[in-house]
Amino acid sequence: MPDSRDDARTPPGRTAAPDAGPGGGSHRRTVSLLGSTGSIGTQAVSVVRANPDRFRVTALAAGGHDVPALAAQVVAVGAEAVGIATGDPAALQDAIDDAARAAGRAGQHRPQIEHGPDAASRIAAVGADVVLNGVTGSIGLRPTLAALDAGSTLALANKESLIVGGSLVTRRAAPGQLVPVDSEHSAIAQSLRAGRRGEVRRLVVTASGGPFRGRTRDQLRDVTPAEALAHPNFAMGRVITTNSATLVNKGLEVIEAHLLFDVPMDAIDVVVHPQQYIHSMVEFVDGAVVAQIGRPTMAVPIALGLGWPDRVPDAETPIDWTKAADWRFEPLDDEAFPAVVLARRAGSAGSTYPAVYNAANEECVEAFHAGRIGFLAITEIIERVLSEHRADGQLSVDTVLEAERWARARTHQLLGLL
Structure with missing residues (x-):
């Protein structure tokens, strides 16, 4: 068995160590999900909804190609902010209103809507306890840096942002701030x-x-x-x-x-x-x-x-x-x-x-x-x-x-x- 010294359970490098980072502790963690309508994001929503005593999604971001799915997520988790890279913010709010009515909660969901190519970065910068970056591709680099700068624990499924960013990301990350989500890592x-x-x-x-x-x-x-x-x-x-x-x-x-x-x-x-x-x-x-x-x-x-x-x-x-x-x-x-x-x-x-x-x-x-x-x-x-x-x-x-x-x-x- 490893000994009780701090490094006994701490991975080498920059990954999160036990009890480290702003997401540590026993309080209910706030979570921002980037790429929320993709495979990683939808599974993360399921984890959160199955564990409401442990996690609360406060913000979502997606590309904007599946507005009904994003709107349904906003209503399901009660997100306070949502970002889309493309599409019409008004159309997103209309879709949220429709989803809220279908859930019997008409008029109860008016989140802050961020729009444009930097929307995911603005959502990442909100300062949630945990930011899960499930964006696909190197466009995830700026949101990764924004989450690190905000002091959030970064659950990183967007491998490309680390790979292309290299030392930009590793220098920005405080000890214990990066948590890998790729299954291998x-x-x-x-x-x-x-x-x-x-x-x-x-x-x-x-x-x-x-x-x-x-x-x-x-x-x-x-x-x-x-x-x-x-x-x-x-x-x-x-x-x-x-x-x-x-x-x-x-x-x-x-x-x-x-x-x-x-x-x-x-x-x-x-x-x-x-x-x-x-x-x-x-x-x-x-x-x-x-x-x-x-x-x-x-x-x-x-x-x-x-x-x-x-x-x-x-x-x-x-x-x-x-x-x-x-x-x-x-x-x-x-x-x-x-x-x-x-x-x-x-x-x-x-x-x-x-x-x-x-x-x-x-x-x-x-x-x-x-x-x-x-x-x-x-x-x-x-x-x-x-x-x-x-x-x-x-x-x-x-x-x-x-x-x-x-x-x-x-x-x-x-x-x-x-």
């Missing part, structure tokens, strides 16, 4: 409680292998977008599911683990575990390996992200150990799936290279689904764009955004779209 944070910082030898990130696990590079040449979206375990959005097929998602997670836990890139391994019951592992200096095991869902990471360091009872159904099961582990085929190697290169270079990796990939994914390029071209173009990039100047939000603009433009040139 939540697993690592949980496993790290088993030892002290100096006892960690390496991190082991697990991967499902995606829909093309076991195929050679030649066998991947003619796979279709529909096949790439057939993930064996999860139903996710188009970009994330495609990233799981290319293993770009796992490359991003290696960079994220490096930044979250302050562990060198060469001390982070990836192993294919198709069943995804072991979410990730930590190897300690004595050879012991501690793993976090659970069903292949996001229920526990989301609940723990909101409640860290305290667990939320009954967040997920436990595994039935009376039933036989076989779990496999396989090495990652870097030749067929070079995305992780490229991510290590970008993460080791630091600066704006991870932002270029992410932006080039997003453009390639869109081109792949539009039928303009084949599956293998995604990582081939990422490699080309990375090799041409030259980081210039001190890292800032502006230099990150400029690097992303350059990467997208250069990717479009290579795609033959300009």
Whole structure:
């Protein structure tokens, strides 16, 4: 058992330590949900509604593409503020009025409405105990920084904001302010409680292998977008599911683990575990390996992200150990799936290279689904764009955004779209 000193239960790096941050303590926590109508956001709403004595949602933010769903959430949780990036604020209030009438609470919901591309950042800056950033893509960077600056505990599901922001985010985060919500990084944070910082030898990130696990590079040449979206375990959005097929998602997670836990890139391994019951592992200096095991869902990471360091009872159904099961582990085929190697290169270079990796990939994914390029071209173009990039100047939000603009433009040139 670890000893009772403070570092015995504190993960290395910048992740939240037990009893740390403004969300600590036993009071009912206020929560702001960014990306509330997406998969992470809707599950977080369910966690909050199932635990009204522990959490209270005070603010929501979403892109604005599903106004009825957002309005229903406002009424369901009684949010005092809501933000939309696009759409008409008046139309949102009308939808809220309709949802309130349907719930038998007509006229009771008149939240403050923020509107425009910075709406999520303004919602993040409100100063809730916990801000869960479930926005998809690097547009989550400014809301991430706003939440940190407001002193909120940041439950981070938006990996891209950390990856492209790098030291901008880690320098901004106070000790114990970042809580990972990605299942792999939540697993690592949980496993790290088993030892002290100096006892960690390496991190082991697990991967499902995606829909093309076991195929050679030649066998991947003619796979279709529909096949790439057939993930064996999860139903996710188009970009994330495609990233799981290319293993770009796992490359991003290696960079994220490096930044979250302050562990060198060469001390982070990836192993294919198709069943995804072991979410990730930590190897300690004595050879012991501690793993976090659970069903292949996001229920526990989301609940723990909101409640860290305290667990939320009954967040997920436990595994039935009376039933036989076989779990496999396989090495990652870097030749067929070079995305992780490229991510290590970008993460080791630091600066704006991870932002270029992410932006080039997003453009390639869109081109792949539009039928303009084949599956293998995604990582081939990422490699080309990375090799041409030259980081210039001190890292800032502006230099990150400029690097992303350059990467997208250069990717479009290579795609033959300009």
